């Protein structure tokens with residue numbers, strides 16, 4: 001099958017092991033086995049989401065994988081970057097008659113089938129609720145056989161997907177704090193309040209803004225002026241709290257944030273005050 005560079009991958013039957021096992025348990029006729037079938041179905045949902053994250057993390061970094069481990073949360077972050085990642089569609093191409101005008105002879109490249117965020121949020125939690133004892137009654141809820149059959153049918157359907165792809169219209173910039181390259185989808189950007197740095201060790205966030213067809217990304221920070229040497233450096237707003245310490249990158253003197261006005265004083269002054277008390 002034709003592909004666009006590295007941004008497209010053919011996939012199929014990735015959930016088969018879990019779904020076959022679930023089906024066997026559902027058909028066993030033993031109601032106790034339905035709990036184990038539910039467990040297999042839950043694993044299949046996790047597999048579906050994590051396979052997507054593995055594919056997209058090549059572009060967006062591993063922060064997606066490790067900081068958003070719950071399937072529904074992880075998929076939410078992913079969809080901020082890839083707005084079509086949780087939608088089902090068929091991909092077709094045709095030669096253009098002229099620039100911008102598609103011809104009639106479309107060739108089908110593949111089907112992308114995915115679980116939507118709302119579907120995952122609802123059913124991942126609902127299936128999970130059968131796998132615990134109820135706190136008060138200390139019994140497990142009975143699983144309706146038909147419910148599990150419906151989930152199995154839905155997961156079999158999306159497992160027929162033969163395409164996972166990334167829409168390549170992106171914009172990139174380097175984080176000024178850690179120098180990591182951050183890439184965002186231009187389709188997702190209009191819906192984002194902030195963009196996060198994908199580096200695992202960096203907490204930088206940015207406010208995206210479009211002016212005359214160009215995207216700019218303002219670091220969510222305030223300027224800190226060193227009281228010792230007057231050097232000005234950015235401090236992330238999320239990291240400013242009363243009592244947090246700031247080290248000047250030039251003179252290495254440390255300051256401490258006091259009051260809710262974000263005024264900074266030299267730490268040595270504060271130490272002297274503490275000793276006098």
Ligand SMILES: [Zn+2]
Nearest residue numbers: 175178197202
């Ligand atoms: Zn960064």
Ligand SMILES: [Zn+2]
Nearest residue numbers: 226229248251
């Ligand atoms: Zn300084």
